[in-house]
Each structure stands twice: as structure tokens, then as C-alpha cells.
Amino acid sequence: MPVVSNIKLKLLGVVELNLYIRVICLLCASFMAANALAQDLSGWSDKTVCRVAKATPDNMDYQAELTKRGLSCGGAITSSSSVANSKSNQAYESFPVHEFAKSPLRDLKVPENWQLFKDPKELDLFHDKFKHAVEITQLDRGHLWKMGAYFDDCERAISEWDQSWVSHKAQGLSNGIQSSFIRCATIFTYQHFQNRDEGIKVFERILLSWAKNKPVLYPDPQDFTNWNSGWGELQYASTMLVGDFASFYAVYYDDFDFSLKQRQDIESYLSDWLINHDIDPPRGHHGCDLEDLTKFESNDDWVDGDYCDSNRWRMGLGAVYLGLRTGNQELFTAGNRHIEINLSVIDKDGIYAPWAKKGAMALSYARQLPEVLTLLAVAYKSIGYDFYEHKLPHGKKIHEVYESLFDFIYYPEKLDKYASTIFEYGTNLRFDNYDTYSEASLSEKWRHEMIYPEVLAAQSKGYVLRYRPDLLDKINYHKTWNKYWHAHISVFVNISGIAIYESFNQNVSKLIQKQKEELEKKQKENRLRLKKVAEKIKLKKVQEQLKQKAKQIEEVSKLAMFNFKDGSFSLTLDQVDFIESELPQKQNMNNGFELHKASINGELKLSSNMQVGFRTLVYQKLMFQENRLSINVSEMTDPEMNPFKRHREPLQKKCGVGLMDEWDWLSFITKTSDIKIAKNQQCHYEYFKEANDKPAWELFQTVLGGTDSILGYLQTNVER
Numbered sequence: 001m002p003v004v005s006n007i008k009l010k011l012l013g014v015v016e017l018n019l020y021i022r023v024i025c026l027l028c029a030s031f032m033a034a035n036a037l038a039q040d041l042s043g044w045s046d047k048t049v050c051r052v053a054k055a056t057p058d059n060m061d062y063q064a065e066l067t068k069r070g071l072s073c074g075g076a077i078t079s080s081s082s083v084a085n086s087k088s089n090q091a092y093e094s095f096p097v098h099e100f101a102k103s104p105l106r107d108l109k110v111p112e113n114w115q116l117f118k119d120p121k122e123l124d125l126f127h128d129k130f131k132h133a134v135e136i137t138q139l140d141r142g143h144l145w146k147m148g149a150y151f152d153d154c155e156r157a158i159s160e161w162d163q164s165w166v167s168h169k170a171q172g173l174s175n176g177i178q179s180s181f182i183r184c185a186t187i188f189t190y191q192h193f194q195n196r197d198e199g200i201k202v203f204e205r206i207l208l209s210w211a212k213n214k215p216v217l218y219p220d221p222q223d224f225t226n227w228n229s230g231w232g233e234l235q236y237a238s239t240m241l242v243g244d245f246a247s248f249y250a251v252y253y254d255d256f257d258f259s260l261k262q263r264q265d266i267e268s269y270l271s272d273w274l275i276n277h278d279i280d281p282p283r284g285h286h287g288c289d290l291e292d293l294t295k296f297e298s299n300d301d302w303v304d305g306d307y308c309d310s311n312r313w314r315m316g317l318g319a320v321y322l323g324l325r326t327g328n329q330e331l332f333t334a335g336n337r338h339i340e341i342n343l344s345v346i347d348k349d350g351i352y353a354p355w356a357k358k359g360a361m362a363l364s365y366a367r368q369l370p371e372v373l374t375l376l377a378v379a380y381k382s383i384g385y386d387f388y389e390h391k392l393p394h395g396k397k398i399h400e401v402y403e404s405l406f407d408f409i410y411y412p413e414k415l416d417k418y419a420s421t422i423f424e425y426g427t428n429l430r431f432d433n434y435d436t437y438s439e440a441s442l443s444e445k446w447r448h449e450m451i452y453p454e455v456l457a458a459q460s461k462g463y464v465l466r467y468r469p470d471l472l473d474k475i476n477y478h479k480t481w482n483k484y485w486h487a488h489i490s491v492f493v494n495i496s497g498i499a500i501y502e503s504f505n506q507n508v509s510k511l512i513q514k515q516k517e518e519l520e521k522k523q524k525e526n527r528l529r530l531k532k533v534a535e536k537i538k539l540k541k542v543q544e545q546l547k548q549k550a551k552q553i554e555e556v557s558k559l560a561m562f563n564f565k566d567g568s569f570s571l572t573l574d575q576v577d578f579i580e581s582e583l584p585q586k587q588n589m590n591n592g593f594e595l596h597k598a599s600i601n602g603e604l605k606l607s608s609n610m611q612v613g614f615r616t617l618v619y620q621k622l623m624f625q626e627n628r629l630s631i632n633v634s635e636m637t638d639p640e641m642n643p644f645k646r647h648r649e650p651l652q653k654k655c656g657v658g659l660m661d662e663w664d665w666l667s668f669i670t671k672t673s674d675i676k677i678a679k680n681q682q683c684h685y686e687y688f689k690e691a692n693d694k695p696a697w698e699l700f701q702t703v704l705g706g707t708d709s710i711l712g713y714l715q716t717n718v719e720r
Contacts, residue, residue, distance in 0.1 A: 091276035092334055100291050100393055101344035104385070105336040110329045111383055116321075120254065122503035125512065127196060130478075130499075133485045134194045136187070145183045149173055154184035158241065159206045161215035166230035177230070178237040185244060189490035192252075200255040207245065207256075211265040216242055216273065224282030231282060232306070239279055239311040246270045246318030247375075248494040250325040267326050274319040275334045279307050288354070290344040293394065296353040299421045308345045309354045310365075312338045313372050314493055320379050339376060343392050349414070350396045350404025356418035360437035363412055363449035369405060370459040371497035373398060377462055378504045388463060402463040406471070409451055410442070454480055455487045459497050462505075478511060555675060559682045568625065569678040571670040576604045576706035578614065578713050586718055587617060594630075595620040596714035604706040612702045615640050620711050627671040629707045634664035643696035647688070655683035668707040 117123060150157070150165075150173060157165055158181060165177040174180040192199025210216060219234045249256065249270065258266065281287050287307035289295045295303070306312075319335025322328070345353045355365035377387040377398070388399040396404070408414040420434050431437040437445070445451070457464055458477035465472075477488065477498055488498045502508050556562070562569040584598040597619035603611040617632040633644040644666055651660045658680045659667040669681040688700040 159209035176233040243314030243318035250321035
């Protein structure tokens with residue numbers, strides 16, 4: 001072998017040896033680095049692990065550490081390897097850029113650790129406070145929209161994306177699959193609003209099914225034949241529900257009970273769908289001309305109005321909110337593109353042309369705009385962007401769009417240049433044609449199109465507080481919630497604009513505190529009022545008592561025969577003693593008021609040389625705080641009572657039957673606390689005094705003076 005060749009072989013051997021040594025060293029270094037990394041991760045904070053996992057979602061060590069710690073990192077980690085059938089955003093890159101529509105929105109960045117609510121409990125408070133008004137008894141089986149034929153099948157059909165529901169229109173069950181699906185989703189939303197723990201479960205099952213089976217298909221524009229083929233319904237249904245469910249998931253993220261893997265799969269599916277689907281015009285049609293809005297003033301059958309219509313708002317809202325929630329910048333930017341396209345068809349007068357073009361239903365469509373703009377304003381404010389001052393391609397700012405709406409709801413004719421181009425749209429259910437709609441009164445249009453200024457003002461609260469103090473009296477939605485709750489929940493999307501706005505601005509706790517303070521103030525005022533009433537009543541009572549006392553004093557002063565002291569009337573006449581002539585004869589009592597009843601015989605001694613015979617049937621009448629003697633003066637009694645017998649009727653006529661009753665019992669009172677009784681006794685006294693019957697007058701005075709003596713005699717000598 002030549003020397004040169006031998007040298008080459010030796011050199012080659014050296015090179016190979018060096019190469020082997022380097023490979024071995026590299027492998028050792030890699031092995032050592034991997035071990036070092038595994039050891040170092042244990043000392044990293046959760047925040048650091050989340051940050052590096054977000055930056056390198058395909059790093060299996062970081063993913064393993066997330067799983068080990070049970071971290072979801074706000075649902076923001078999505079490994080590209082977990083996205084089955086992903087288009088890797090290739091479709092998005094091919095979408096029209098629309099330079100005319102581009103704005104600062106396209107350059108906004110998703111911040112780290114984004115949070116929608118400073119205090120998540122605010123949303124809980126909103127539900128707790130307002131859920132009770134949501135009445136779903138008529139919705140449980142879809143009675144409101146006559147959904148009885150398919151309501152129980154809603155969850156399955158949406159989960160599996162059952163395209164056979166396109167037949168619903170032909171069957172007369174709804175206006176098509178998109179109509180059936182939105183009704184199903186609306187009822188699901190009502191149920192969730194009323195009971196979040198139970199209501200969230202149907203959304204969980206649907207999203208898990210979507211993530212696993214990927215059933216939601218956007219129809220191929222090249223398959224379009226005509227608008228009756230169901231192509232448009234499937235296009236509308238898919239973009240509508242994916243957008244709605246994405247924003248719902250983003251807002252109610254904490255309600256969903258998912259594992260980390262489930263969240264990754266669901267967020268990956270929704271994000272991929274929203275990024276890589278545009279609203280493509282069907283074959284033979286073109287999208288909206290964003291620059292020349294005069295084309296909306298004509299009826300061009302080859303324009304696909306959906307290109308810049310309702311579902312682009314829905315997809316935009318879904319992508320914006322989910323992008324912020326998951327920290328997905330590409331998704332957020334894709335959402336802003338959707339929003340920009342629709343904002344660019346708001347004309348120089350602040351009118352959103354696609355909804356103004358809805359014929360007799362233009363107002364009904366336009367009423368949805370305040371909630372859409374408010375939801376966007378909240379999302380952008382959460383990252384520091386002032387959406388109300390955002391300038392649109394045709395010149396208006398967002399706050400001027402609100403202003404325009406609050407103008408044309410009072411002057412609907414300002415929409416005519418767009419609305420009149422579709423003469424029959426929406427008229428079959430309300431008016432014969434656009435002319436009859438135009439001729440209707442404003443109140444009739446409002447009634448048909450569900451225009452409630454207080455609802456629109458509440459949905460525009462951020463705008464009203466900042467730009468329209470004249471509408472402040474209309475934003476107190478809590479006062480009309482029981483009447484209009486259905487206008488605030490699932491009107492356009494499955495999230496409530498007023499709920500998000502109020503929770504974002506922590507107004508719910510402020511409202512509750514304010515209402516508590518108002519209640520306490522009212523209660524305090526009521527207590528003061530009641531106190532004043534009580535004091536007034538007390539004063540009136542005291543005055544009445546004083547008045548009565550004065551009257552009593554006046555009346556007492558007229559009772560010459562009594563002395564009034566300590567609330568009791570006592571006889572002032574001289575006392576007369578009763579002296580027994582024979583033993584008393586006890587008699588049967590007729591009732592419980594007759595005590596010591598007996599026939600007695602004796603004399604009433606006036607002085608040492610003057611006595612009056614007294615013989616009759618008597619008893620002590622039981623009365624409270626009273627000394628009363630009742631004697632019988634009937635025709636059957638002894639002659640000693642004759643002076644009284646002849647005065648029975650005239651005495652009753654003058655003084656009543658209180659002390660001279662209809663059974664011929666004449667009563668004598670020496671002590672009582674009842675002024676009426678005392679006055680009655682005084683009446684007897686004056687009667688006999690004025691009767692011009694000396695024997696009767698003398699006998700009356702004698703018996704009255706001897707009443708206490710006779711009562712004492714009865715109590716001592718006659719059993720009760």
C-alpha cells in the first residue's frame with residue numbers, strides 16, 4: 001500500500017475516532033441536561049412553569065410537570081400535537097386581509113394572566129340576584145316556539161351536528177336547522193342562568209362531543225347549488241353556534257368541570273375552528289363591498305349578505321373572548337379581523353348597513369347592536385383599549401354609532417334607503433309589505449319590533465354614563481328586570497351583555513350595597529314616621545285623657561252627694577244604723593250576683609227619738625269595687641215600701657233601669673268607681689228630692705244612709 005494511502009487511512013481513523021468521542025459526549029451532555037432539567041423543575045413556581053409551557057407548548061417535560069401539578073394555567077396551554085386535523089392556521093393565512101377594514105384592533109396584544117372580572121364573585125352575585133325572574137316553565141319543553149316535536153332531541157342533534165334537521169323548514173317546525181339550533185341553545189342558556197350548576201352540564205356534554213368527534217362542518221362553497229338546498233342553513237348554523245359556544249365557554253370558564261386534557265382538547269378544537277374558518281360566499285357569489293356601502297342600497301342577488309352580517313359578530317366575539325381567556329394571540333387577532341370587517345360596513349351616519357337592510361325587521365335587528373358593542377367595549381377595556389373612541393373606516397366613532405341608534409329608533413325612516421330594498425323581508429309575519437310597515441305608527445313599529453328604550457339604554461350603560469346624561473333615567477334595568485329579563489339574556493349570543501358589563505365594572509355589589517342602604521334608609525324613615533305617629537297618638541291620647549279628666553271633674557262636681565277620691569266615689573250623707581226586730585229569713589238566690597239574700601225586719605235609727613221601720617226582701621248585689629244594696633219594692637212587699645212603689649215607673653222614665661230595674665228591685669249605692677253608676681244614683685237622689693213626696697223623700701234618704709249598715713248586717717247574719 002502506498003504511503004500516502006496509508007497516511008489517509010490513519011487520518012480517517014483518527015477523524016472517525018474523534019467523531020465517535022464527540023457523539024458520545026453529546027449524548028452524555030444531553031442525558032445530564034435532561035436529568036438536570038427534571039431536577040430543576042421541582043423548584044420552579046407554578047407561574048414560571050405556566051409561562052415556559054405557554055412559550056413552548058410542545059415540550060413534553062413542561063407538559064408532564066403541568067399534569068403532575070394539576071395546573072391548567074387558565075386553559076392557555078395547547079400543544080400542537082394535540083390538535084387533530086389542524087390546518088396549522090394555513091386557511092387563515094389565505095383569507096382576504098381587507099386593508100380598508102384594518103384598524104388598531106388588529107395590533108392589540110393578549111396580556112399575560114388576563115382576567116375578565118377583577119372579582120369573579122360579581123358574576124355570581126348577578127345570577128343570584130336576577131335568576132329568580134327567569135321563568136322557564138313554558139320553555140322546558142319548548143312550548144314558546146312550538147318545539148315539542150324536537151326539544152328532547154336538542155342536545156343530541158347539536159352534539160352530533162345532525163344535518164337532517166335541515167328538513168325542519170319543510171316540516172314547518174322552524175325556519176331551518178339554524179333556527180332550531182338557536183332556539184335549543186337559548187333554552188339551554190335560560191336554564192343555565194337560573195341554575196348554573198345543573199345548566200352547565202348540557203354545554204359540557206356538547207363541547208366534549210365536539211372536541212372528540214369534530215362534527216361541526218362548514219359546507220363547501222363549491223357545493224352550493226341554490227339557497228333552498230340547505231347550504232345556507234348549514235353555513236349559518238355552524239358559524240353561529242361555534243361562535244356563541246366559544247364566548248359562553250370563555251365567560252363561564254369556571255363553571256365547566258373539565259380535566260386539563262379535556263380543556264386542552266376543547267380549546268384546541270374551538271380555536272382551530274374559529275381561526276381557520278371564514279364566512280365564505282357560496283359559488284357564484286361575492287362578499288360585501290366594505291368600501292362602497294351604496295351597494296347596500298340596491299338589491300344585488302349575487303352578494304352574500306352573511307359575509308358581513310350576524311355570524312361574523314358571533315365568530316368575532318367568540319374568538320376575542322376565547323383568545324383572551326386562553327392567551328391565544330392568533331385566535332384573538334382572528335377575532336379582531338371578524339370585528340373589523342363588520343365595523344367597516346357601518347356607514348358615515350353610524351348605521352350598520354346589513355341589519356338596516358332587513359326590510360320591515362330592520363329595527364328588530366338593529367336593537368341587537370348595543371349589546372354587541374358593549375360586549376366588545378368590555379373585552380377591549382380589559383386590555384386597556386378605549387373602544388368607544390375607536391374610529392371606523394367610514395368616519396364615525398363607536399360612541400357615535402350608539403348615538404345614531406338612539407336617533408333612528410325614533411325616526412325609522414332614516415333606514416329606508418337600505419330597508420326598502422328588500423320589499424317583502426320580514427313582512428309575512430307582521431305587515432303585508434314594506435309600504436304598510438312604513439305607514440304604521442311608531443308605537444306599532446316598536447311593539448312589533450320589540451323596541452324598548454329602557455332596555456337599549458341599559459345595554460348601552462357604558463355609553464350612557466359617559467356620553468348621554470339625558471338617558472341616565474333609563475339605565476336602571478334592575479327596576480324593570482322582571483318585565484324585560486328575556487330582552488337581556490340570550491338575545492343575540494348566549495351571554496348577557498348587561499351581566500358581563502355589570503360584573504366587569506363591579507356594579508352588582510355596588511347595586512346590592514346601594515339597595516341595602518336604601519332599604520335601611522327607608523326602614524329608618526319608617527321607624528321615624530311610626531315614632532312620630534306613635535307620639536302623635538300618645539299626645540292625642542294624653543289630650544283625650546286630659547279632656548276626659550276635665551269632663552269627669554266637671555261631672556263629679558255635679559255629684560253633690562258623693563266625694564271623689566283616688567278614682568272612687570263615696571257617699572257623703574250621714575250614716576244610719578239598722579236595728580234588727582226579728583231574725584232574717586234567708587231566701588233562695590236566682591243568680592250568682594245575689595249575695596246574702598234574705599227578708600229582714602227592723603228599724604233604721606235616724607236619732608234617739610226618730611226611727612223608720614224597714615221590712616222587705618233584700619240582697620247585696622255583687623259588683624266590682626262597689627257597695628250596692630238592692631231592695632224589693634214590688635206590690636207584694638210590706639207596707640213600709642209603699643212610698644217607693646208609687647215611683648217605680650216615673651223613676652225609670654227619668655233615670656233609666658240601671659238602679660230601678662224591670663223586676664222591681666231598687667238599688668242604693670254608697671261606693672263605686674263607675675261614674676255612670678254614681679250619676680245614676682245622683683239622678684235618683686234628685687228625683688226624690690224634687691218629687692214633692694215627703695214620705696218617699698225621707699224614706700229614700702234614710703235607706704240610702706243606712707245602706708252600709710244593712711249590708712254589714714247581711715254579711716254578718718246571712719250566709720252567702
